[in-house]
Amino acid sequence: MKVTFPRMGYLDIPLRSILQDLGLTVVTPPPCTARTVALGTRHSPEFACYPFKLNIGNYLEAFAQGADTILMAGGSGPCRFGYYAQVQREILTDLGYQFEMLVLEPPRGQIDVLLRQLAKLTGHPDLRTVWRAFRLGWEKINALDALERKAMATRAYEMQRGAVTRLLAKAVKEVDAAASVLETRLARRRGEEAMAAMAKKRRQALRIGIVGEIYTVLEPFANMRVAERLGEMGVEVERALFLGDWIRTNLFLDALGLRRERPEVRAARPFVNHFVGGEGRESVGNTVLYSKRGFDGVLQLGPLTCMPEIVAEGILPRVSRELGIPCMTLMFDEHAGEAGILTRLEAFVELMERRRRAKGERSEGGKMLSGN
Amino acid sequence: MLKVGLPRALLYYQYYPYWSVFFETLGTKVVPSPVTNEDILMSGVQNAVDDCCLPVKCYFGHVLSLQDQVDVLFVPRVVCDRIGGLQCPKILGLPDMVQGLWEPTLGIQAPTVDVRRGHAGWEQGLRAVGRRLGISGATMHRAQSNAEFAQSFYQRALEGGLVTHEAYQATRRAVGLPAMVCRNKQGRFAAAELKIGVLGHPYLIYDPYLSQDLLARLNSFxxxxxxxxxxxxxxxxxxxxxxxxxxxxxxGQRILGAAAHFLDGHVDGVIHLTSFGCGPDSLVGEMIARWARRGKRVPFMSLSFDEHSGEAGLVTRLEAFVDMLKRRAVR
Structure with missing residues (x-):
């Protein structure tokens, strides 16, 4: 049995680590390329959202490398993602592949179901092995999140273009290779310190917050590396979503019934007072929070036709007007062009710069008046 | 008399009997927006987010067409109207999305309907609206039982083969309300030799403008x-x-379940109507198409509708499909 799974950002690193430690043979799908897109779109419904198509591309490329079992997450709606695995299974079956699809449905407060599903997959390894595998995987998730966070915060100040991206890639490779919690921690610290020690431009960069649908936000291939590009344009980037935070709220706390009202949900209340699937409400709430923290702008990302993000997109103009924060939405699919995305990003950065200059002049004018 | 505006789009096509009988028994005047027309759709297209699906854009147009004509706008947030079945995210977020289009004097009434949480189904949702409008408990109780009776009568009438308008008139007679004048009449369809299963969200297939009168056209063929x-x-x-x-x-459950039944050979052909930009349609349609291809028994066609759909294209495709079914029937 060779297990594969769809890619999403750095998810493949902790997931492979966990599955291998549980004694499984893993085939990680190669990173997404134009070929992945071509394969995925050829066999997916035309109007399915982009992650669906990239998943299909990942499976087919992994099958070509010998994978025969797919590990996929399920869901209870109303976002389409919850039914992805069911339709994907039909598509791959009709293509003539012999495979098994294991769908991890959200446990909804029943952690025992999750454990039983895993036991079925791994053939009952002892609890110590399971604990160790997950402990290391969790450490890797946290390390990767921290490294990415640091890279997005420092890229705007790099002297040499691409310096942070190189340091990040090196640190990620070390985390991937780490065989223990201690090694992972050391790799994380080395990476963070290298980025902190790097020569820096002295200036106060613009700050932008990224919100949106989790796959598009986490997978650089699906969002045309917007976070990196913004950094290279001299913008400090903060992202509202990370794998670790998502797992903490949606798997652990939910499974233990400890899910509390999160700050972004509370912040969204004046604009959207109900769950709308996916990250729709969170996108609105995080925009409010970024505005309160004085960010220069918010960028919303999602796949084209994404239902929850369209709800948020319909509400964001009101948030933007009432709180005075510029917002821009970018929706991606296989037809998105790099030039178009770059132009829009540049225009948005310029708009934020002009606003900041205007604000600065106004406050200086204020000082002069009070001086008189 | 207090005027309650009901946008004639989305879930209106399923719950109109329930809503209208409820509000009429309360003694308010029910004002549905006109049947979808070009102006309504265009104002919706201009005021909704570009990425929205056709039916939600249409809903925006209906909300705007009621501007200054009603005292209350009824935009329920239908989350879960049946155990195990959710509405789509855009219907969940509808009251938040229409916020800011225009505000009637007594506001937008947006009760949350979620049968999973205790008893907050239609009953609780509508009771809250009635309370806010200052209606007495006894009247509300009568309105609710009338509305429930009307809805179940309507559903039975539909299953009995009546088309929306006729089923609705029969419902009104049964509840004891006067008949309604309606310009857009879709009567009982004349029985014909061919039967085609028409699948799609009710707000698409029963909206004669969005679906370009597909049901009546089929009947005329x-x-x-x-x-x-x-x-x-x-x-x-x-x-x-x-x-x-x-x-x-x-x-989607209704559509997929009916599709499985149709594809077992209970009809001569199946047509799936999808809206451009509809999320659930993209996956549900894929399942139906695959079932049809595997079963090889019943011919299947999928039609996608958007605000630019041309009539000629639709008629040509329908004629070709029906001709093909007729040839099959002769063989």
Whole structure:
């Protein structure tokens, strides 16, 4: 049995680590390329959202490398993602592949179901092995999140273009290779310190917050590396979503019934007072929070036709007007062009710069008046 | 008299009897927006987010068409109207999305309907609205039982083969309300030799403008259209039981269940109507198309509708499909 799974950002690193430690043979799908897109779109419904198509591309490329079992997450709606695995299974079956699809449905407060599903997959390894595998995987998730966070915060100040991206890639490779919690921690610290020690431009960069649908936000291939590009344009980037935070709220706390009202949900209340699937409400709430923290702008990302993000997109103009924060939405699919995305990003950065200059002049004018 | 505006779009096509009978028994005047027309759709297209699906854009147009004509706008947030079935995210977020289009004097009434949470189904949702409008408890109780009776009568009438308008008139007679004048009449369809299963969200197939009168057109080609609403609930559930994992959209469940029934050979052909930009349609349609291809028994066609759909294109495709079915029937 060779297990594969769809890619999403750095998810493949902790997931492979966990599955291998549980004694499984893993085939990680190669990173997404134009070929992945071509394969995925050829066999997916035309109007399915982009992650669906990239998943299909990942499976087919992994099958070509010998994978025969797919590990996929399920869901209870109303976002389409919850039914992805069911339709994907039909598509791959009709293509003539012999495979098994294991769908991890959200446990909804029943952690025992999750454990039983895993036991079925791994053939009952002892609890110590399971604990160790997950402990290391969790450490890797946290390390990767921290490294990415640091890279997005420092890229705007790099002297040499691409310096942070190189340091990040090196640190990620070390985390991937780490065989223990201690090694992972050391790799994380080395990476963070290298980025902190790097020569820096002295200036106060613009700050932008990224919100949106989790796959598009986490997978650089699906969002045309917007976070990196913004950094290279001299913008400090903060992202509202990370794998670790998502797992903490949606798997652990939910499974233990400890899910509390999160700050972004509370912040969204004046604009959207109900769950709308996916990250729709969170996108609105995080925009409010970024505005309160004085960010220069918010960028919303999602796949084209994404239902929850369209709800948020319909509400964001009101948030933007009432709180005075510029917002821009970018929706991606296989037809998105790099030039178009770059132009829009540049225009948005310029708009934020002009606003900041205007604000600065106004406050200086204020000082002069009070001086008189 | 207090005027309650009901936008004639989205869930209106399923719950109109319930809503209208409820508000009429309360003694308010029910003002539905006009049947969709070009102006309504265009104002919706201009005021909704570009990425929205056709039916939600249409809903925006209907909300705007009621501007300054009503005291209250009824935009319920229907989350879960049946255990195990959710509405789509855009219907969940509808009251938040229409916020800011215009505000009637007594506001937008947006009760949350979620049968999973205790008893907050239609009953609780509508009671809250009645309270806010200052209606007495006894009147509300009568309105609710009338509305419930009307809705179940309407659903039985639909399963009995009546088309929306006729089923609705029969419902009004049964509840004891005067008949309604309606310019857009879709009567009982003339029985014809061919039967075509027409699948799609009710707000698309029963909206004569969005669907370009597809049901009546089929009938004029000598076809009896059978919609998912006309398939008895037990058969729909049996169809859904074939899925590895049940679908979580309540509208999709009806469509998939009816599709399974149709594709077993109970009709001569199946047409699936989809809206441009509809999320659930993209996955549900894929399942139906695959079932049809595997079964090889019943011909299947999918039609996608958007605000630019041309009439000629639709007629050509329908004629070709019906001709093909007629040739098959002769063989």
């Amino acid at each position: 000598g076809v009896t259209p059978i919609t998912a609403e006309m398939v008895p609930g037990a058969l729909v559930s049996a169809g859904n039981a074939r899925l590895v994992k049940p679908l979580f959209w309540s509208l």
